[in-house]
Amino acid sequence: MPKVTFVQLDGSSKTVEVKAGTSVMAAAIQNNIPGIEAECGGSCSCATCHVYVSTADLSKLSPADELEDEMLDCTISQRLDGSRLSCQLILSEDTADLTVSIPEAQV
């Protein structure tokens, strides 16, 4: 099963294992990871599930589509190279062990 590691601002981290096909956002919600608001529940409507994907892992993911790209311009925390909306990141065997960092704020 794919794994995803969430790194908090204070450097602490938690790794969770989820079913293939689960989004990084859903993995966070199901495992009560703090710092992912996901107000719209994962329909790319609110930009409150922003994460920074580690540089090494970026290439494992399909790039952001136009709507996600636009939303990323509107996140509360600064947009960086690794910025993605976690509701759009679907975990699979290909993504293997993914590491994402939680930004300072979502709302």
Next chain:
Amino acid sequence: MTSQRLLIVGGSYAALQMASSAREFGFAGEITMISNEDHPPYQRPPLSKSYLSGKLDAAGLPLVGDSFYRDKQIDLHLRKEVVAINPKRREVQYSNGLSEPYDWLALCTGARPRRLSIPGETLPNVHYLRTLTDAKKLKKKLIDSTRICVIGGGFIGLEVASVCRQLGLEVTVLEASSGILRRALPHALGMFLMARHKQEGVSIRLNCSAKEIKVNLDGTMSVIINNGEPIDCDQVVIGVGAEPNQQLAEAAGLRCARGIVTDGLGNTSVERIVAAGDCAAFPNPFAADPEQPLLLESIQATRDLARAAASLVVGKPEPYKAVPWFWSDQHDFKLQIAGLYRGSEKFVIRGDVRAQKFSLFGMHQSRIVSAFSINSPADHMVARKLIEEKISIEVTHLEDTDVKLKSFLRKE
């Protein structure tokens, strides 16, 4: 101080937000959540969208993981009904006759689908959509169906219509008024959406009301419309609005209008009782009349009022102050709404209507008070800020897509 008890009636967004925000703000007492549903709090918006289409399964619906309730010491009871409130004794009564005291009571009782009282409304293949149980049943029935009749051209009805087209069903939508989504959208945008639905193969019948639902001899059904014509189908979905669940509050003497009336902190007219969610009507600072209690029926309003009410319960009151926002997914377009439609005097179009990527901005004098975005999430996000900051913009500037919307925001 002895341990306080926060008793929450309800088991959806408002109830969960109330409980989790109370803990987040430092509430150390007991939190008891009384839900009459079969499932712990789950997402409702996907029930008419990705859950119904099969894109999201039931495992993806819970709002929090199971361990959340244990970790946060939230005592969640399912399939349990509160039947009365005694504000003098600060007690609630359950359907089994037992009573329980509270120090703070939060009414998060939500809403129920408005029923259409016509003959045949209770037949087996006639559906209302509110709960996961409703959605599961409908989803199962859609598998063997080829034709569906949707009564009501509102958000639920049109979202169900979209999903059913994706699943390959023939879809007819009956709308009693002269346009779809009339309460929520400017007329021109309603017309645009209607054209899109038609392109996707949805048959929308305006000025058309259902008079009766009948079962035919071959087991199929017919919805009889006002001119007597039958609309043949296998399933009927009724989406004609919602009614706030305010019976408990009314019986206990709380002030109610359409919804339990609260202030911006969720305070009801009775001490130590707050309300939030689809049952609560509260004044909105961005409304044309900022004193008038409004029933917004949105995730955003629910979350933000529940947070405000939780802040009151812990003695650090932070009133509601958010710009309302809302979204809907239909076919391949995303509709996002910021602000409130009423109070918009004229509308300005920005973007490319033909490319189906544009926003309509509702103006009051020179300020933006509402924004309706189609496939333009950045417009929506910036509009929320423009409305919040009450910024004046020249119409010609707003129409000019070479000028970035962000550039109108006040620099920090």
